[in-house]
Amino acid sequence: MKDGRTKRIKRDETMLDDPFLSINRASLIVEKGPSAGEEFLLAQKSVVLGRGPCVDVSLADTAMSREHVAFELQGDGFRARDLASTNGMRINGGDTLVADLKHGDSIEVGTATLRYLVEPMPKPIKTHVIGD
Numbered sequence: 035m036k037d038g039r040t041k042r043i044k045r046d047e048t049m050l051d052d053p054f055l056s057i058n059r060a061s062l063i064v065e066k067g068p069s070a071g072e073e074f075l076l077a078q079k080s081v082v083l084g085r086g087p088c089v090d091v092s093l094a095d096t097a098m099s100r101e102h103v104a105f106e107l108q109g110d111g112f113r114a115r116d117l118a119s120t121n122g123m124r125i126n127g128g129d130t131l132v133a134d135l136k137h138g139d140s141i142e143v144g145t146a147t148l149r150y151l152v153e154p155m156p157k158p159i160k161t162h163v164i165g166d
Contacts, residue, residue: 052079052107054107054109054110054111055077055107056155057154057155058152058153058154058155059075059152059153059154059155060075060076060077060111060112060150060151060152061073061074061075061076061150061151062074062076062083062091062105062141062148062149062150062151063148063149063151064093064146064147064148065140065147065148065149066145066146066147067093067095067144067145067146067147068093068094068095068145068146069093069094069095069146074091076105076107076112078090078107079106079107080104080105080106080107081104081105082101082103082104082105082117083098083102083103083104083105083143084098084099084100084101084102084103084117084119085098085099085100085102085144086099086100086101088100088101089101093144093146095143095144095145095146096144097121097144097145098119098121098143098144098145098146099117099118099119099120099121099144101117101119102116102117102119102123102143102144103115103116103117103119103123103141103143104117105135108134111134111135111136111152112134112135112150113132113133113134113135114130114132114133114135114141114150115131115132116130116131116132119143121143121144123141123142123143124141124142124143125139125140125141125142126139126140127140127142135150136150137150137151137152138150138151
């Protein structure tokens with residue numbers, strides 16, 4: 035990408051030992067488009083979405099760029115950043131290049147509409163073993 039605004043980000047393929055991810059579960063639900071009904075967990079520092087073969091989340095949508103948008107962990111949640119896509123990105127109906135996401139935000143990329151969800155992680159249940 036040689037547009038002057040985009041840089042390639044090294045992807046962390048492992049689950050993070052991150053304060054936000056240790057107490058929250060962040061995901062994207064595809065509400066409209068070719069992959070409607072699918073859910074994608076955001077469990078790494080950067081998740082790239084597009085239609086190309088080398089992205090973390092690939093959607094079969096010809097209106098989407100190969101690398102369309104990056105979801106990047108930013109302390110207390112994720113940020114969506116347009117990767118100089120042809121058709122842009124809309125958050126809650128407004129065109130934007132970068133936006134800090136909040137629970138319930140609507141993200142439009144290509145012909146797809148995604149919903150950003152953040153839920154608290156369930157606390158593990160304490161189990162006690164009682165001997166014979």
